[in-house]
Each structure stands twice: as C-alpha cells, then as structure tokens.
Amino acid sequence: MKLNVFLHAYGRRCQVGLLYEENSRIFFEYAPDFLASGIELSPFKLPLRPGVFEDGKYTFDGLYGLFNDSLPDGWGCLLLDRKLRKQGMRYDAITPLHRLSLIGHNPMGALEYEPADAGDDTILPVELDSLSGEVENILDGKDSEVLDELLKLNGSSGGARPKITAYVSQDRKHIIHGGAVCPSGFTPWIIKFTEKRDGNGFGELEYRYSLAAKMAGIVMPATHLFPSRLGKGYFGVERFDRTPEGKVHVHTACGLLHASHRYSCLDYENLLKLTTILVKDRPQVEQMVLRMIFNVKSGNRDDHSKNFSFLLDDKSHWQLAPAYDLTPSAGINGEQTAMVNGKGRGITDADLIVAAQTADIVAKELRLMLDRVNAAIAHYRLC
Incomplete structure (x- = not known):
C-alpha cells in the first residue's frame, strides 16, 4: 500500500x-x-x-x-x-x-x-442530548443508527473520552457539522460527552478546571459548558489546530520524541528540556512549569506525553500549544504519569523547585507561580 x-x-x-x-x-x-x-x-x-x-x-x-x-x-x-x-x-x-x-x-x-476514503460534506445540525444517547449505545456494545455520523463527527480527535468535532456559532447557541470549510460566523470546537461511570457532572468539572487554569495564567483556548437536559452540561473547547487562515501543524511530545503515551516514559524535566530546545522562548518554558504545578496541585495525574503538544506557525517556528485535557485523574496506582524530581507521588513544593531549576527557573519565581495556582484551585474548589 x-x-x-x-x-x-x-x-x-x-x-x-x-x-x-x-x-x-x-x-x-x-x-x-x-x-x-x-x-x-x-x-x-x-x-x-x-x-x-x-x-x-x-x-x-x-x-x-x-x-x-x-x-x-x-x-x-x-x-x-x-x-x-x-x-x-x-x-x-x-x-x-x-x-x-x-x-x-x-x-x-x-x-x-x-488516497483517502471519500467524505460527505453535507452540513447538518448537531443535537447533543440525542448524540449522548447514541454514545452510550456504542459504549454499551450496542448498535447505533448514527455510527457513520459519529465517525464523521469524531474526525481523528485524540483521547479516550467520547467526543465530537463540530462548528459552533459565535453566540455558542448553534452547533453544526459537515463541510470542509468552516461556515461564516462559526468556529471549530471539540465537545466531550460524559460517560456513566463519571456521573453527569464531569463536563461541568472539566469546565471549572479550564477556568482555574486560565486564572492561574495557563494559556488555554476558549472553553464553554454547553447546556443539557440530561445533566450539568457538555464541556467544549475551541480547536487550536484550526484558524481562519487554515489548518495548523501539531506535533505531540509523544510523537516528537517517540515516547509512547501508554507508559510513564517522560518526566517534567524532559518536557521542560524539550520546550527549551524546540521553542527557544523563556515565557513558553514558564508556561510548561505552570502546567507542571497545576497538574500536581489539582490532581490531574493523566499528564502523559500526548497531553503536551507543539504548533508550527506560519513562519515555521515552533510554539507551545495551548493546554488541554486538564481534568482530575487518579493515574496509575495514584501516581503522576509525568514524574517530578524522580517522584510519581508525594510530590512537594521542594520537588517542583528542583524540577523547575533544570530550566533556569529560580525558587522565587516558582513560588510566585505556586501562589497563583493555589489561589486559582481554591477559588474554583478543585481540591
């Protein structure tokens, strides 16, 4: 082939x-x-x-x-x-x-x-509650009458959680899918569904995580909690790999380094070194430090290599992609997937300082970041 x-x-x-x-x-x-x-x-x-x-x-x-x-x-x-x-x-x-x-x-x-499988460019409205029921059928091993539609809506979005890619109007009241070009007045989004095991409040919880991350100074795309008659809502995030000028090349840390996300094979020192070498911009290295602190402090232990990405801009310069998939996770045996100072659990502020120092972030700077993250987590009651 x-x-x-x-x-x-x-x-x-x-x-x-x-x-x-x-x-x-x-x-x-x-x-x-x-x-x-x-x-x-x-x-x-x-x-x-x-x-x-x-x-x-x-x-x-x-x-x-x-x-x-x-x-x-x-x-x-x-x-x-x-x-x-x-x-x-x-x-x-x-x-x-x-x-x-x-x-x-x-x-x-x-x-x-x-060659690629031919697609259907028909533009159709999206009704989230109806699709949620079909998602449950798929997860329960049942047939779904809209399997082809779910396939089209998924695109190749990553992650284990059920989701769709769709176009959302500027007032966020209308959701459509189909067509190779985003219609005027709409932007591309990813919208996630809640699984039964998570309870119907998981979308609302991920939304609060996104707000806390922004409050802490972490760069994130626009996020929104789309309403539902069945629960507290569906979490949505605007796509950072699509712009009005066209698509954007994205490469995960997993793909860049051949560090499989299925194993704990990267620590934050690796991620800081990767950001330093690839991006060559101190503020973006500081962004990676902020994400390390936020994940450790907020209980997001699913910080594997596919959850950190880089973008190639229109001048062929690498940039750290906005943060995504910031959610509570127990991790494997209760440990961070990305270790800090050689530790997967029981990570202290001193460990965070040691890791940050590998990227020339001094203790005084890190403590200011810690204060911002702790204040944001407390404000949104994440822990």
Missing part, C-alpha cells in the same frame, strides 16, 4: 512525501520539493534529508511519530472498529497505512493522506 502525505497549513497545500509498505515494513521518503522548502515537521525523529526512512524500533507499529499523531485514540478507534466489523474486518487487524487512509483529509493538525 502507498499513501501520499500532504501538508495543508495556513491555506497552502504541498506534498510532503510518500509512505509505503513492503513485506510488513513501513517506509517514508520526503518529496524533493518539500526537502527544498526547509520546513521541519518532525526535527528529532524524521529530520529533513533525502533518503528512505524506516523506524526499526516499531514504537508505533512502524509509523513515525509524525504520522502516528494523525491517528485517533480510544474513542475514535472504537468507532472505526465498529464500522470495520460490519465490513468483516477489525481495526487492530488492518495496517497502519490503511488506518491513515481511513482518516484521509481529516486528522488533527495539518497533514492529509491520499
């Missing part, structure tokens, strides 16, 4: 290269014109140079992290698996390149893959 890879960022589209599979091995080669562009899409694991690349370590089933970032996680994989089973196949039995072809032009970020 062969796939042409394109970059469609800020309204400009160009071929990146060719992915192909031979004898169960996956190879990639940059297109000559893209080599001449000087655009580094994945500087550590897939540097811009001629020749054929192969990831012999198979961290992501043979895919490089650049392309693995295009694939969905738990919820999206479940939807695709249900669709494929109706066709006599299973998601875990098809090749990674086949999975990318199913995503086609609709992954998170700005990469696109061809």
